[in-house]
Every structure is written in C-alpha cells, then in structure tokens.
C-alpha cells in the first residue's frame with residue numbers, strides 16, 4: 001500500500017468482523033439472504049422485537065413527563081438504576097446480611113456491556129496493574145481489543161475442545177494452574193459463553209472459584225445474557241452470585257449489559273460493579289470515586305433514556321413479571337430454532353454430528369463449520385456467519401431453517 005500523506009502514524013486495522021458482516025448483509029439484495037452474524041434477537045419473521053414490556057415502559061415514561069428527563073445525571077450515573085442493576089445481578093434482596101453485601105459493591109453506569117468491560121479494564125490497568133489478563137480461547141473478539149487498548153498483556157486459556165465440541169474444563173484448569181500468576185485477571189463469561197455457547201456446570205464453577213482464590217487471581221465476569229440465556233435471571237447469575245457469596249475474601253468485578261435481555265441494543269445500558277473483599281463503605285466509595293474520575297475524563301456520565309426504561313420496569317412488580325415473560329419468549333424461540341436446525345440436518349443425514357447445536361446455550365451456536373464452508377455459505381447461499389463458524393441462532397426462523405440446513409448440507413458434501 002502506498003504511503004498516505006499525513007501527520008498521523010496510522011496504518012489500516014482489520015475491520016470488526018461482526019459489524020462488517022452486518023453491513024455486508026444489509027446491502028445484499030438477495031431475496032433469501034440470512035443473517036446469522038451479529039448477536040441480536042429476531043422474531044420468526046426476521047424482524048427486530050422491541051420487547052412488549054419496553055413499549056409499555058416507554059408509554060408510561062411519556063405520561064410521567066419528567067421535567068428532568070434530559071438533564072445530566074451524576075457522574076456515576078443514575079443512582080437508583082445502579083441499585084436496581086446491582087440487585088438484579090447479585091440477588092441478595094431481602095436476604096440476611098444484605099446491607100453488608102451492598103457495602104462490598106461499588107457500582108457505576110457504563111456505555112452498555114462494551115463500556116463496562118472497557119471501564120473495568122482501564123480501572124484495573126490503572127489501579128491494580130495486572131501482569132496478564134487471561135481470556136478464553138476462543139472469546140468474544142472485542143475482549144482482545146478492549147484489553148489491548150487498556151495496555152494489559154493478554155494470554156489465553158483453553159476453553160473449547162474441537163474434537164468433542166465440548167467445554168475443555170481440564171485444559172482451562174491445568175493451564176491456569178500452571179501458568180497464571182498472582183494478580184492476573186481471569187475473564188469469565190457469566191453465562192451463554194460467546195462464541196461457543198458452552199458454559200461450565202455448577203461443580204466446575206465451584207472448582208474455578210477455588211482455583212482463583214487459591215492462586216490469588218482476579219475474576220472479571222462479563223454478564224451479557226442474564227435471563228436471556230435460560231429464561232431465568234437467577235439461573236444465569238448463578239456463577240457470579242456463587243463467587244460473590246462464597247468467596248468473600250476475593251475481590252472481583254462484573255461488567256453488566258442490558259442490551260440483549262431488554263432488547264435495548266442501541267440504547268447502551270450497562271453497569272460496572274467492583275466487589276471489595278470486605279464490607280467497608282469507605283473502601284467502596286473510594287473505588288466509585290476513582291471510577292468516576294475515569295468516567296468524567298472519558299464520557300462524563302452514562303446515557304439516560306435506556307436506564308430509565310430498565311428502572312421503570314424493575315421498579316414495578318407488574319412490569320417485572322411481564323419482562324420475565326418476554327425473556328421466556330426470547331429464550332424459548334432460540335431453543336426451538338436450535339432443535340429445528342438440528343432436526344433438519346439429521347433428516348438430510350448431513351455428514352458430521354450435530355447434537356452440539358442443541359446442547360449449547362444462549363444466543364450462539366459454535367457450529368464447527370470451517371472458514372471455507374462459511375465462505376461458501378455466504379458466496380453461494382447468502383447466509384452470513386462468522387468465519388469461526390459461530391452462528392447467531394436467532395437469525396433462524398421456521399421459514400428459512402430448511403434453506404439454511406440444505407445449504408450447510410450442500411457445502412459440506414461438495415467441499416472439494
């Protein structure tokens with residue numbers, strides 16, 4: 001490439017795969033095109049689904065006509081929203097020791113899940129200086145970017161066993177056991193691992209928590225799918241709550257997103273929670289104060305509208321019940337489409353095994369398709385998925401699932 005005339009020291013960086021694919025899909029005129037790329041919920045008609053409970057909350061907010069609705073919030077964000085977000089994540093509402101538990105958590109509002117991951121990475125880079133952050137192999141590609149920008153050296157731990165298409169628990173444990181050093185950060189997906197859809201079981205989570213405690217590692221949870229994965233907000237928060245309640249001497253943090261579970265993708269609603277190792281409001285407040293320093297210098301404060309919607313829903317018993325129903329609608333449609341794709345592939349006797357599609361959890365299936373097969377799907381059938389073989393199951397519908405299965409069958413059979 002010829003040198004660009006500029007004062008800058010820049011060279012092209014690779015485009016973000018997920019959003020580049022989304023852009024390519026948008027301009028593809030093919031009538032049967034299918035988007036299995038970006039992780040967004042779609043109805044069986046392939047349309048976005050503003051959650052019915054969100055539409056109700058929006059109407060109520062218009063009626064409320066709050067004079068302050070376009071005003072600045074505090075630098076840490078909307079304080080009542082933060083309490084609600086924290087309670088949803090940690091679930092100690094009404095339990096014994098609730099006040100002590102709350103005194104261990106410093107929360108601030110972020111620009112959705114990416115912003116929470118970023119702020120957390122920056123905060124730890126400044127104030128903990130971890131020698132290394134350990135990311136699962138594979139992980140959401142943006143984790144690499146976020147920690148690279150925070151200037152923290154990255155290493156990966158094994159996560160996926162390709163031959164069995166299962167979670168490589170032994171590989172993860174032995175690699176962290178032998179190589180991770182005191183003070184390293186371990187990035188963990190709270191549920192619905194992106195991209196594999198494979199999560200540790202409860203026994204394995206207990207062992208991971210023990211390992212982090214014994215080796216003095218710092219667990220950093222990314223929670224992007226609470227309630228969306230299983231339909232239950234309790235179930236999807238199990239790992240975070242286990243670490244928090246059972247390892248009170250271990251500091252940890254959580255990046256929380258409301259993009260998927262409220263369908264508020266563009267509203268950028270999120271929170272970052274730092275858990276201290278003792279109930280000290282003094283320590284907690286210093287943590288928040290330092291997070292606010294970073295927030296003020298970067299974006300002043302999180303945006304208001306999306307968090308007002310979440311707050312409206314979660315402060316009303318009736319709307320909260322509606323939300324739980326909406327979560328059921330989304331998670332069960334995804335499970336239905338997993339089954340439909342699996343059934344079609346089995347019916348076609350497509351070479352390979354396909355049980356993993358129904359065993360995986362959450363938004364994605366790690367299909368096992370090769371980059372060459374993925375390319376052929378796009379080229380010949382206008383079906384878009386990531387070159388790792390990750391497919392966003394929500395892009396499937398009763399109308400296109402036979403077409404997609406037939407296409408997969410074709411590219412596998414006619415590979416050479």
Ligand code: LMR
Pocket residue numbers: 018037038039040140142194
């Ligand atoms: C995805 O992984 O497709 C989503 O989480 C969207 C994103 O921000 O990458």
